[in-house]
Amino acid sequence: MSNRFWPQAFAIARRDLDRERRSGEVAWVTIPFGAVALLLVPLAVGINQDVLSRIGTGMLFVVVMLFGVLTAVRQTNIETPAQRDAIALLGVDPVAEFAGRSMATALLLLAFQVVMGAVTVALYGLDLAGWEWMVVVMPLTAIGLAELGTLSGSIAASTNAGPALVPLLVTPLAIPLLLGSTQTVESITRDGVNLSWLVLMAIVVLVLAIVGVVTARPLQETR
Amino acid sequence: MTDATRRSRSWLDIVAVAAVVGALVFAMTSPRVESQGDSARMLFIHVPTIWLAYLAFAVTFVASITYLVTKKLKWDLIAGSSAEIGVVFTTVAIIGGAIWGKATWNVYWTWDARLTLTAIMLFVYIGYLALRRSIPDPEARARRSSVLGILGLVQLIPVHFSVTWWRTLHQSNTFRPRDIQMDGPILAALLMSVGAFTLVYASLLRHRVHLAELELVALEAAAATEGPVAGDAVTAPTIDSAGAGE
Numbered sequence A: 001m002s003n004r005f006w007p008q009a010f011a012i013a014r015r016d017l018d019r020e021r022r023s024g025e026v027a028w029v030t031i032p033f034g035a036v037a038l039l040l041v042p043l044a045v046g047i048n049q050d051v052l053s054r055i056g057t058g059m060l061f062v063v064v065m066l067f068g069v070l071t072a073v074r075q076t077n078i079e080t081p082a083q084r085d086a087i088a089l090l091g092v093d094p095v096a097e098f099a100g101r102s103m104a105t106a107l108l109l110l111a112f113q114v115v116m117g118a119v120t121v122a123l124y125g126l127d128l129a130g131w132e133w134m135v136v137v138m139p140l141t142a143i144g145l146a147e148l149g150t151l152s153g154s155i156a157a158s159t160n161a162g163p164a165l166v167p168l169l170v171t172p173l174a175i176p177l178l179l180g181s182t183q184t185v186e187s188i189t190r191d192g193v194n195l196s197w198l199v200l201m202a203i204v205v206l207v208l209a210i211v212g213v214v215t216a217r218p219l220q221e222t223r
Numbered sequence B: 001m002t003d004a005t006r007r008s009r010s011w012l013d014i015v016a017v018a019a020v021v022g023a024l025v026f027a028m029t030s031p032r033v034e035s036q037g038d039s040a041r042m043l044f045i046h047v048p049t050i051w052l053a054y055l056a057f058a059v060t061f062v063a064s065i066t067y068l069v070t071k072k073l074k075w076d077l078i079a080g081s082s083a084e085i086g087v088v089f090t091t092v093a094i095i096g097g098a099i100w101g102k103a104t105w106n107v108y109w110t111w112d113a114r115l116t117l118t119a120i121m122l123f124v125y126i127g128y129l130a131l132r133r134s135i136p137d138p139e140a141r142a143r144r145s146s147v148l149g150i151l152g153l154v155q156l157i158p159v160h161f162s163v164t165w166w167r168t169l170h171q172s173n174t175f176r177p178r179d180i181q182m183d184g185p186i187l188a189a190l191l192m193s194v195g196a197f198t199l200v201y202a203s204l205l206r207h208r209v210h211l212a213e214l215e216l217v218a219l220e221a222a223a224a225t226e227g228p229v230a231g232d233a234v235t236a237p238t239i240d241s242a243g244a245g246e
Helices: A005-023 A027-046 A051-076 A081-089 A094-124 A131-158 A162-173 A175-191 A195-221 B001-029 B038-070 B073-104 B112-134 B138-151 B153-163 B184-224
Strands: none
Touching: A005 A027, A005 A051, A005 A094, A027 A051, A027 A094, A027 B038, A027 B073, A027 B138, A027 B153, A051 A131, A051 A162, A094 A175, A094 A195, A131 A162, A131 A175, A131 A195, A131 B138, A162 B153, A175 A195, A175 B184, A195 B038, A195 B138, A195 B153, B001 B184, B038 B073, B038 B112, B038 B138, B038 B153, B038 B184, B073 B112, B073 B138, B073 B184, B112 B138, B112 B153, B138 B153
């Protein structure tokens, strides 16, 4: 790893976060959209408080996964082929680019999860026992989803289907993350934390990181 | 294509068809399972189809890695062709499972871990095929789809182990070498069926890869002979330097 790796990765992450600061897409579009979805579910399934508190955690992570994809797609939507060429020609390490993009998306997704978590607790009346584990679950979900979104965004960039393809690529592959996050929280409320689900999430995050690192260069070369 | 290649392909077809006929005979003549009746014979379709789905996606995974290492387009054609066959057989496995489920559980669909994850696996590879369709350039298509071909295998692990991780309605894995709970004739018929389906897969894969190679040749030929197209004669307006500003 060259000594330019981390400066490049942080520069890419800073650029993506600056874009978000200017456009406010996650803050003003994705988060309200997710909150509306959480508001709609009780209207569809009924407002029985027992039912809502039982499905609340699951709904939270479903919304995080489905709407988090919008955050991951963001970069595919806004970047032109010329911009991608410019980054490659500037000599930016493709692995640093992958790491930087993933870091920025993970931070945005973490913020998204925290807000959605607060909305879910307020609307669904969730029992917060064991929620201290969210300190581990939420970052793992955010990192995994960010890696998956960055990879899928790179794969689908400049294709005929474009951004429309990314949700189809990300959502089924994010299932281990969804299972890990929901089952961890469920196991806490049942009989104490089951670390095997956290281990599953950590393995998925690691595998995605390895695939991202190994395939970053071939993907950059195909732009 | 050489004569030897053509001959070996037709031999494979003949052997595959013969094996299917043999497997059918074994399946129909195997002992009746008292608890399930004749619906238990779905075993000889359901298990081989899901085995083929696993095999096809595993081949996609291996061929994708091999493409990224060797950069030989042939491996990408194998990966894509195998995924197509895998999608077909996964669909057949799900539909067959639903029919069998209706007969044994009295429902076509249940929120069983194995069923749900298999359906999700199908969508992973539908996404893979959608990605391939959306990239016209063979090299770009190969590189990008090979990444997804590798990622797709992540999904196979929870699908396979789902019956162990969650003790739900679906029976546990059929093949457990240390704990075979199946009568000899039924096991023989099942193994025959698995073998026959595997040969069918090999035959289909060879034909599909050949077709993909022909598509590639046709694409290259079309690109090489590309003549003028409508609108070529129209040139963009330019500013005459002498008359600029007039």
